[in-house]
Amino acid sequence: xxxxxxxxxxxxxxxxxxxxxxxxxxxxxxxxxxxxxxxxxxxxxxxxxxxxxxxxxxxxxxxxxxxxxxxxxxxxxxxxxxxxxxxxxxxxxxxxxxxxxxxxxxxxxxxxxxxxxxxxxxxxxxxxxxxxxxxxxxxxxxxxxxxxxxxxxxxxxxxxxxxxxxxxxxxxxxxxxxxxxxxxxxxxxxxxxxxxxxxxxxxxxxxxxxxxxxxxxxxxxxxxxxxxxxxxxxxxxxxxxxxxxxxxxxxxxxxxxxxxxxxxxxxxxxxxxxxxxxxxxxxxxxxxxxxxxxxxxxxxxxxxxxxxxxxxxxxxxxxxxxxxxxxxxxxxxxxxxxxxxxxxxxxxxxxxxxxxxxxxxxxxxxxxxxxxxxxxxxxxxxxxxxxxxxxxxxxxxxxxxxxxxxxxxxxxxxxxxxxxxxxxxxxxxxxxxxxxxxxxxxxxxxxxxxxxxxxxxxxxxxxxxxxxx
Amino acid sequence: xxxxxxxxxxxxxxxxxxxxxxxxxxxxxxxxxxxxxxxxxxxxxxxxxxxxxxxxxxxxxxxxxxxxxxxxxxxxxxxxxxxxxxxxxxxxxxxxxxxxxxxxxxxxxxxxxxxxxxxxxxxxxxxxxxxxxxxxxxxxxxxxxxxxxxxxxxxxxxxxxxxxxxxxxxxxxxxxxxxxxxxxxxxxxxxxxxxx
Numbered sequence: 001x002x003x004x005x006x007x008x009x010x011x012x013x014x015x016x017x018x019x020x021x022x023x024x025x026x027x028x029x030x031x032x033x034x035x036x037x038x039x040x041x042x043x044x045x046x047x048x049x050x051x052x053x054x055x056x057x058x059x060x061x062x063x064x065x066x067x068x069x070x071x072x073x074x075x076x077x078x079x080x081x082x083x084x085x086x087x088x089x090x091x092x093x094x095x096x097x098x099x100x101x102x103x104x105x106x107x108x109x110x111x112x113x114x115x116x117x118x119x120x121x122x123x124x125x126x127x128x129x130x131x132x133x134x135x136x137x138x139x140x141x142x143x144x145x146x147x148x149x150x151x152x153x154x155x156x157x158x159x160x161x162x163x164x165x166x167x168x169x170x171x172x173x174x175x176x177x178x179x180x181x182x183x184x185x186x187x188x189x190x191x192x193x194x195x196x197x198x199x200x201x202x203x204x205x206x207x208x209x210x211x212x213x214x215x216x217x218x219x220x221x222x223x224x225x226x227x228x229x230x231x232x233x234x235x236x237x238x239x240x241x242x243x244x245x246x247x248x249x250x251x252x253x254x255x256x257x258x259x260x261x262x263x264x265x266x267x268x269x270x271x272x273x274x275x276x277x278x279x280x281x282x283x284x285x286x287x288x289x290x291x292x293x294x295x296x297x298x299x300x301x302x303x304x305x306x307x308x309x310x311x312x313x314x315x316x317x318x319x320x321x322x323x324x325x326x327x328x329x330x331x332x333x334x335x336x337x338x339x340x341x342x343x344x345x346x347x348x349x350x351x352x353x354x355x356x357x358x359x360x361x362x363x364x365x366x367x368x369x370x371x372x373x374x375x376x377x378x379x380x381x382x383x384x385x386x387x388x389x390x391x392x393x394x395x396x397x398x399x400x401x402x403x404x405x406x407x408x409x410x411x412x413x414x415x416x417x418x419x420x421x422x423x424x425x426x427x428x429x430x431x432x433x434x435x436x437x438x439x440x441x442x443x444x445x446x447x448x449x450x451x452x453x454x455x456x457x458x459x460x461x462x463x464x465x466x467x468x469x
Numbered sequence: 470x471x472x473x474x475x476x477x478x479x480x481x482x483x484x485x486x487x488x489x490x491x492x493x494x495x496x497x498x499x500x501x502x503x504x505x506x507x508x509x510x511x512x513x514x515x516x517x518x519x520x521x522x523x524x525x526x527x528x529x530x531x532x533x534x535x536x537x538x539x540x541x542x543x544x545x546x547x548x549x550x551x552x553x554x555x556x557x558x559x560x561x562x563x564x565x566x567x568x569x570x571x572x573x574x575x576x577x578x579x580x581x582x583x584x585x586x587x588x589x590x591x592x593x594x595x596x597x598x599x600x601x602x603x604x605x606x607x608x609x610x611x612x613x614x615x616x617x618x619x620x621x622x623x624x625x626x627x628x629x630x631x632x633x634x635x636x637x638x639x640x641x642x643x644x645x646x647x648x649x650x651x652x653x654x655x656x657x658x659x660x661x662x663x664x665x
Binding site for chain 1: 543657
């Protein structure tokens, strides 16, 4: 029977299927971090259980870690306790940990692909909703809660209901200066934060195939912002080229065998999806959010919407509340919105390609005096690579701050936060109230828009700088 | 988890869409390594900044059934959102649509989440606002919500319902199939990554 990519990967991991019950699914890779794991390890200890497959489990420190003075003990005692707890748990249960200061440390969704651990056709979970990132490789990857983290630690499986499938086809070609981030922000605005609820999204079409692995990760990363637990892209030559030679990628005959298998991981021509959505990449332009959920976005060239124009009463009230929180007035051009802070980083846009795009625009330019710009690489490897290319110097010369790796201002669990009332242009994934610091206001943008905004002091596109891209 | 059969309590009407888990409990509370005591973090920004927020009104401070608008529990996978709701005293959340991960977390932890059509949500809001002291009964044995002279049926996944009624531990259930897991492990290709 014809199947979709998601169905094929799901089907090859079913340990047990029974009528009226969710499937029992084998998990190939379990990623762990300090925030959602301590209570799971406590649960194991209380029940006298072990970690079934420590070798299929990898831990890192990312959410809490400071991005300055990383050679010193963490000043925040509560954060330090959480980090210490992860270290003790990993030592006790025999799990590899890339701790702060380690050359492989970084955001969990940046280091998995970087180490070649994320491969097509695998099932990958993590106690973090942006696990959908790994779907860019044709893996089935999704976020889980702490109870499920404990379940995977104990059994290397997950009891879970098979999701529906949605095809998102993106035709055409992205115009210059428009990126994967603009594409996914536009899609979320189109289908809404609940549009993908209950689905695994498969992104396909020429505009998706044309993306680099970094761009594909950005798209899959934000699937959860459309309500979908997972996003996937069929693996192709771009995927194989990215993986070949990475530390945990297969070699020799095993590589050939793997590639032969990976080529079968695509939806059959006559596969039927439960839902289909189309988007024209050629019609896209730089996209920003104006509200307090990722579905409240608009082209940068637009104006702040008027809540009165929303048909649905729930959407109208939500828009009114969002504009009050964001302190924006309907009809105001989005380009006139001035920001205090620009953040480049996160599991959405903290990879080397993202830093190159931002640096290209900042070369020979200055960050506006009214703006604080923070550049936080997604991993220590990304940091080293950027420094080898001299990107750090470009950022520093422009007046930006160059930091060490972590989740940082994406969610403000470390000291990198917005002050109450401050406004940011951020390459991260969530513009929720208070997400980047209590009372902070967030506009989600691409790395290119972030860099242009840093220079002008208000939301801007590369074209506004007279730059081609 | 504790079994769930019938619960009677006061409804808190939360007329908001897109209540993301960052609003249910902000990240700053996630630094704790314990599994209980998160009630202080529940909706902490709204409780601190909005005098007319539903849980700041005396008639709803002891409520145990939360009724919200579309897309409740979207965003972050933090199970702390479920713990905070339960630590505060909530046993049931009713909304037209939930974030997938939140719903999973809730049902695995013993917080009953019910997807109800917006008309039913409106009825419950109206009931809670017009007679806040009159409790509502949620019956998982008969799949019914009862209040005033109204009785409405609700749908819930049969397997999730059985686990809630029995209060079953998922891990113990899965361990019954350890032999199958071991068999599956033997069939996995050797080339798959391993961190031995």
